[in-house]
Amino acid sequence: MNATVEQLAPVEQQASTSWVVAALYQFKEVNDVANLQQRLLDLVKTINLCGTLIIASEGINGTVAGDRNAIHTIQQFLLNEGFNDMEYKESFSEDKPFRKMKIKLKKEIVTLGVEVKPRNLVGHYLNPKEWNELIAQDDVILIDTRNDYEYKAGTFKNAVDPKTESFREFPEYVKTQLAEHKNKKIAMFCTGGIRCEKSTSLLLQEGFEEVYHLKGGVLKYLEETPAEESLWEGECFVFDGRTTVKHGMEEGSNIKCHACGWPLNESEAKLTSYEHGVSCMYCIEQTSDKQKESFRMRQSQIVAAKRKRL
Known part of the structure:
Protein backbone atom coordinates (compact mmCIF):
# COMPACT_ATOMS: atom_id res chain seq x y z
CA MET A 1 0.00 0.00 0.00
CA ASN A 2 1.32 3.44 -0.88
CA ALA A 3 2.17 5.82 1.92
CA THR A 4 -0.16 8.73 2.58
CA VAL A 5 0.74 12.31 3.36
CA GLU A 6 -0.41 11.75 6.93
CA GLN A 7 2.05 8.84 7.22
CA LEU A 8 4.92 10.98 6.01
CA ALA A 9 4.25 14.12 8.01
CA PRO A 10 4.98 14.29 11.75
CA VAL A 11 1.99 14.12 14.07
CA GLU A 12 2.67 17.48 15.69
CA GLN A 13 1.43 20.59 13.91
CA GLN A 14 3.52 23.56 12.86
CA ALA A 15 4.88 25.55 15.76
CA SER A 16 4.60 29.30 16.07
CA THR A 17 7.52 29.68 13.68
CA SER A 18 6.71 30.60 10.09
CA TRP A 19 8.54 28.05 7.97
CA VAL A 20 8.28 24.27 7.87
CA VAL A 21 11.58 22.85 6.59
CA ALA A 22 11.26 19.43 4.94
CA ALA A 23 14.33 17.35 4.04
CA LEU A 24 13.54 14.40 1.77
CA TYR A 25 15.02 11.89 -0.63
CA GLN A 26 14.27 8.59 -2.30
CA PHE A 27 16.20 6.39 -4.69
CA LYS A 28 13.67 5.48 -7.38
CA GLU A 29 13.95 5.13 -11.14
CA VAL A 30 12.75 8.25 -12.96
CA ASN A 31 12.21 7.66 -16.67
CA ASP A 32 11.63 11.24 -17.84
CA VAL A 33 13.51 13.64 -15.57
CA ALA A 34 12.83 16.71 -17.74
CA ASN A 35 9.10 16.09 -17.64
CA LEU A 36 9.12 15.70 -13.86
CA GLN A 37 11.17 18.87 -13.51
CA GLN A 38 8.73 20.87 -15.63
CA ARG A 39 5.69 19.68 -13.73
CA LEU A 40 7.36 20.52 -10.44
CA LEU A 41 8.26 23.97 -11.78
CA ASP A 42 4.63 24.50 -12.73
CA LEU A 43 3.52 23.38 -9.27
CA VAL A 44 5.86 25.57 -7.23
CA LYS A 45 4.67 28.67 -9.09
CA THR A 46 1.33 28.21 -7.35
CA ILE A 47 2.55 27.67 -3.75
CA ASN A 48 4.76 29.47 -1.25
CA LEU A 49 7.82 27.25 -1.40
CA CYS A 50 11.60 27.81 -1.37
CA GLY A 51 14.63 25.53 -1.33
CA THR A 52 16.21 23.08 -3.75
CA LEU A 53 15.10 19.81 -5.29
CA ILE A 54 17.53 17.68 -7.32
CA ILE A 55 16.14 15.22 -9.85
CA ALA A 56 18.11 12.45 -11.54
CA SER A 57 17.30 9.16 -13.17
CA GLU A 58 18.09 7.53 -9.80
CA GLY A 59 15.55 9.52 -7.77
CA ILE A 60 14.94 12.81 -5.98
CA ASN A 61 16.68 14.68 -3.17
CA GLY A 62 16.36 18.06 -1.55
CA THR A 63 15.23 20.39 1.18
CA VAL A 64 12.27 22.71 0.80
CA ALA A 65 10.52 25.16 3.11
CA GLY A 66 7.10 26.74 3.16
CA ASP A 67 3.89 26.98 5.10
CA ARG A 68 2.03 23.81 6.06
CA ASN A 69 -0.22 23.95 2.98
CA ALA A 70 2.77 24.23 0.62
CA ILE A 71 4.57 21.32 2.26
CA HIS A 72 1.40 19.22 2.13
CA THR A 73 0.99 20.03 -1.59
CA ILE A 74 4.55 19.04 -2.54
CA GLN A 75 4.29 15.85 -0.48
CA GLN A 76 1.06 14.85 -2.20
CA PHE A 77 2.54 15.54 -5.63
CA LEU A 78 5.55 13.31 -4.94
CA LEU A 79 3.38 10.55 -3.51
CA ASN A 80 1.28 10.61 -6.66
CA GLU A 81 4.51 10.25 -8.65
CA GLY A 82 5.32 7.03 -6.82
CA PHE A 83 7.75 8.46 -4.24
CA ASN A 84 5.98 6.58 -1.47
CA ASP A 85 9.03 5.41 0.48
CA MET A 86 10.74 8.75 1.07
CA GLU A 87 13.16 9.38 3.89
CA TYR A 88 11.46 12.48 5.26
CA LYS A 89 12.19 14.81 8.17
CA GLU A 90 10.71 18.12 9.30
CA SER A 91 12.02 20.99 11.37
CA PHE A 92 11.12 24.67 11.71
CA SER A 93 12.73 28.03 11.05
CA GLU A 94 11.69 31.47 12.27
CA ASP A 95 13.19 33.11 9.18
CA LYS A 96 12.94 32.17 5.52
CA PRO A 97 15.73 29.58 5.18
CA PHE A 98 16.24 29.84 1.39
CA ARG A 99 16.11 32.84 -0.92
CA LYS A 100 14.28 31.10 -3.77
CA MET A 101 13.08 27.79 -5.19
CA LYS A 102 15.38 25.79 -7.48
CA ILE A 103 14.69 22.49 -9.24
CA LYS A 104 17.82 21.01 -10.81
CA LEU A 105 18.53 18.11 -13.14
CA LYS A 106 21.74 16.20 -12.40
CA LYS A 107 23.34 12.85 -13.13
CA GLU A 108 23.12 11.88 -9.44
CA ILE A 109 20.88 13.13 -6.64
CA VAL A 110 24.01 13.22 -4.48
CA THR A 111 27.27 13.20 -6.39
CA LEU A 112 29.63 10.34 -5.57
CA GLY A 113 31.10 10.03 -9.07
CA VAL A 114 31.20 6.22 -8.88
CA GLU A 115 28.36 3.97 -10.02
CA VAL A 116 26.74 2.17 -7.10
CA LYS A 117 23.37 0.51 -6.56
CA PRO A 118 21.86 1.84 -3.32
CA ARG A 119 18.44 0.34 -4.16
CA ASN A 120 19.93 -3.16 -4.31
CA LEU A 121 23.10 -3.15 -2.20
CA VAL A 122 23.17 -1.16 1.01
CA GLY A 123 24.49 -1.45 4.57
CA HIS A 124 22.61 -2.38 7.72
CA TYR A 125 20.26 0.38 8.87
CA LEU A 126 20.38 1.24 12.58
CA ASN A 127 17.96 3.37 14.57
CA PRO A 128 19.43 5.87 17.08
CA LYS A 129 19.36 3.44 20.03
CA GLU A 130 21.00 0.65 18.01
CA TRP A 131 23.49 3.19 16.70
CA ASN A 132 24.57 4.22 20.20
CA GLU A 133 25.12 0.58 21.13
CA LEU A 134 27.22 -0.10 18.03
CA ILE A 135 29.51 2.91 18.07
CA ALA A 136 30.28 2.40 21.76
CA GLN A 137 32.07 -0.83 20.81
CA ASP A 138 35.87 -0.75 20.61
CA ASP A 139 36.12 -2.77 17.39
CA VAL A 140 34.06 -0.35 15.26
CA ILE A 141 35.52 2.22 12.87
CA LEU A 142 33.18 5.23 12.92
CA ILE A 143 33.38 7.42 9.81
CA ASP A 144 31.82 10.80 9.17
CA THR A 145 31.03 10.79 5.43
CA ARG A 146 30.29 14.52 5.36
CA ASN A 147 32.61 17.32 4.26
CA ASP A 148 35.32 18.92 6.38
CA TYR A 149 33.36 22.08 7.19
CA GLU A 150 30.39 19.96 8.35
CA TYR A 151 32.65 17.90 10.61
CA LYS A 152 33.98 21.12 12.11
CA ALA A 153 30.52 22.18 13.38
CA GLY A 154 29.93 18.89 15.19
CA THR A 155 30.24 15.12 14.93
CA PHE A 156 29.93 11.89 16.92
CA LYS A 157 32.43 11.13 19.65
CA ASN A 158 35.51 9.35 18.22
CA ALA A 159 34.37 9.76 14.60
CA VAL A 160 37.02 9.73 11.89
CA ASP A 161 37.20 12.83 9.68
CA PRO A 162 38.08 11.79 6.07
CA LYS A 163 38.99 15.47 5.42
CA THR A 164 37.00 15.58 2.19
CA GLU A 165 35.93 18.89 0.65
CA SER A 166 33.19 17.18 -1.36
CA PHE A 167 31.48 13.79 -1.44
CA ARG A 168 33.19 13.04 -4.78
CA GLU A 169 36.45 12.62 -2.83
CA PHE A 170 35.05 9.83 -0.65
CA PRO A 171 35.81 6.93 -3.05
CA GLU A 172 39.49 7.93 -3.06
CA TYR A 173 39.47 7.98 0.74
CA VAL A 174 38.04 4.45 0.74
CA LYS A 175 40.65 3.28 -1.74
CA THR A 176 43.68 4.80 -0.02
CA GLN A 177 42.82 4.68 3.69
CA LEU A 178 40.07 2.14 4.32
CA ALA A 179 40.96 -0.72 1.99
CA GLU A 180 43.01 -2.52 4.64
CA HIS A 181 40.02 -2.65 7.01
CA LYS A 182 37.62 -4.73 4.93
CA ASN A 183 37.16 -7.25 7.74
CA LYS A 184 36.34 -4.58 10.36
CA LYS A 185 32.95 -3.24 11.39
CA ILE A 186 32.43 0.07 9.61
CA ALA A 187 29.77 2.52 10.84
CA MET A 188 29.01 5.62 8.75
CA PHE A 189 26.72 8.60 9.06
CA CYS A 190 25.75 11.81 7.27
CA THR A 191 23.25 14.64 7.70
CA GLY A 192 20.05 13.05 6.42
CA GLY A 193 21.10 9.55 5.36
CA ILE A 194 21.44 9.88 1.60
CA ARG A 195 25.23 10.01 1.41
CA CYS A 196 25.42 6.88 3.55
CA GLU A 197 23.06 5.07 1.19
CA LYS A 198 25.75 5.48 -1.46
CA SER A 199 28.82 5.14 0.76
CA THR A 200 27.67 1.86 2.30
CA SER A 201 26.78 0.58 -1.15
CA LEU A 202 30.26 1.54 -2.33
CA LEU A 203 31.99 -0.27 0.55
CA LEU A 204 29.98 -3.45 0.04
CA GLN A 205 30.76 -3.27 -3.66
CA GLU A 206 34.45 -3.02 -2.75
CA GLY A 207 34.33 -6.15 -0.59
CA PHE A 208 33.84 -4.78 2.91
CA GLU A 209 32.10 -7.32 5.11
CA GLU A 210 30.20 -5.47 7.87
CA VAL A 211 28.88 -2.03 7.01
CA TYR A 212 26.34 -0.09 9.06
CA HIS A 213 24.74 3.34 8.79
CA LEU A 214 22.48 5.60 10.82
CA LYS A 215 18.99 5.54 9.34
CA GLY A 216 17.69 9.05 8.80
CA GLY A 217 21.11 10.50 9.49
CA VAL A 218 22.11 12.97 12.16
CA LEU A 219 18.88 14.93 11.80
CA LYS A 220 16.77 11.95 12.83
CA TYR A 221 19.21 11.18 15.66
CA LEU A 222 19.00 14.71 17.05
CA GLU A 223 15.23 14.64 16.74
CA GLU A 224 14.77 11.36 18.62
CA THR A 225 17.70 11.13 21.05
CA PRO A 226 17.53 12.93 24.42
CA ALA A 227 20.58 15.11 24.99
CA GLU A 228 21.54 13.13 28.10
CA GLU A 229 21.73 9.90 26.05
CA SER A 230 23.45 11.43 23.06
CA LEU A 231 26.92 10.63 21.74
CA TRP A 232 26.80 13.65 19.42
CA GLU A 233 29.19 16.51 20.15
CA GLY A 234 28.55 20.05 18.88
CA GLU A 235 25.92 21.05 16.34
CA CYS A 236 24.87 19.69 12.94
CA PHE A 237 25.58 21.75 9.84
CA VAL A 238 22.54 22.20 7.56
CA PHE A 239 22.41 23.63 4.07
CA ASP A 240 20.01 26.50 4.73
CA GLY A 241 19.90 29.84 6.46
CA ARG A 242 20.03 28.34 9.95
CA THR A 243 23.64 27.09 9.48
CA THR A 244 23.34 24.47 12.25
CA VAL A 245 20.75 22.67 14.37
CA LYS A 246 21.07 20.96 17.75
CA HIS A 247 19.12 18.42 19.82
CA GLY A 248 15.38 18.69 19.38
CA MET A 249 16.08 20.15 15.92
CA GLU A 250 16.32 23.63 17.40
CA GLU A 251 18.38 26.22 15.55
CA GLY A 252 22.02 26.18 16.62
CA SER A 253 24.34 29.00 17.65
Missing part, protein backbone atom coordinates in the same frame (compact mmCIF):
# COMPACT_ATOMS: atom_id res chain seq x y z
CA ASN A 254 26.81 28.75 14.75
CA ILE A 255 26.76 31.32 11.97
CA LYS A 256 28.07 30.88 8.44
CA CYS A 257 30.89 32.83 6.85
CA HIS A 258 29.30 33.84 3.57
CA ALA A 259 32.72 34.28 2.00
CA CYS A 260 33.88 30.66 2.41
CA GLY A 261 30.86 28.80 3.81
CA TRP A 262 32.50 27.54 7.01
CA PRO A 263 30.45 27.50 10.25
CA LEU A 264 31.70 29.75 13.03
CA ASN A 265 31.01 29.39 16.73
CA GLU A 266 30.37 32.39 18.95
CA SER A 267 34.03 32.96 19.88
CA GLU A 268 35.22 32.67 16.26
CA ALA A 269 32.61 35.21 15.17
CA LYS A 270 34.04 37.72 17.68
CA LEU A 271 37.56 37.61 16.21
CA THR A 272 38.81 40.57 14.19
CA SER A 273 39.24 38.22 11.21
CA TYR A 274 35.45 37.97 10.91
CA GLU A 275 33.70 40.54 8.77
CA HIS A 276 30.16 39.64 7.80
CA GLY A 277 30.02 38.52 4.18
CA VAL A 278 33.73 39.24 3.68
CA SER A 279 36.06 37.00 5.72
CA CYS A 280 36.65 34.80 8.75
CA MET A 281 39.61 33.08 10.40
CA TYR A 282 39.43 30.25 7.86
CA CYS A 283 39.53 32.35 4.69
CA ILE A 284 40.97 35.78 5.50
CA GLU A 285 44.40 34.78 4.19
CA GLN A 286 42.96 33.06 1.12
CA THR A 287 41.52 36.11 -0.64
CA SER A 288 43.10 39.31 -1.94
CA ASP A 289 42.21 42.86 -0.90
CA LYS A 290 40.48 43.28 -4.25
CA GLN A 291 38.33 40.21 -3.64
CA LYS A 292 37.45 41.40 -0.14
CA GLU A 293 36.36 44.74 -1.53
CA SER A 294 34.17 42.90 -4.02
CA PHE A 295 32.65 40.89 -1.16
CA ARG A 296 31.93 44.13 0.74
CA MET A 297 30.17 45.53 -2.31
CA ARG A 298 28.10 42.35 -2.63
CA GLN A 299 27.19 42.46 1.06
CA SER A 300 26.07 46.08 0.85
CA GLN A 301 23.86 45.19 -2.12
CA ILE A 302 22.29 42.32 -0.16
CA VAL A 303 21.57 44.63 2.79
CA ALA A 304 20.08 47.28 0.49
CA ALA A 305 17.85 44.71 -1.20
CA LYS A 306 16.57 43.49 2.17
CA ARG A 307 15.74 47.03 3.28
CA LYS A 308 13.88 47.62 0.03
CA ARG A 309 11.68 44.58 0.65
CA LEU A 310 10.75 45.75 4.16
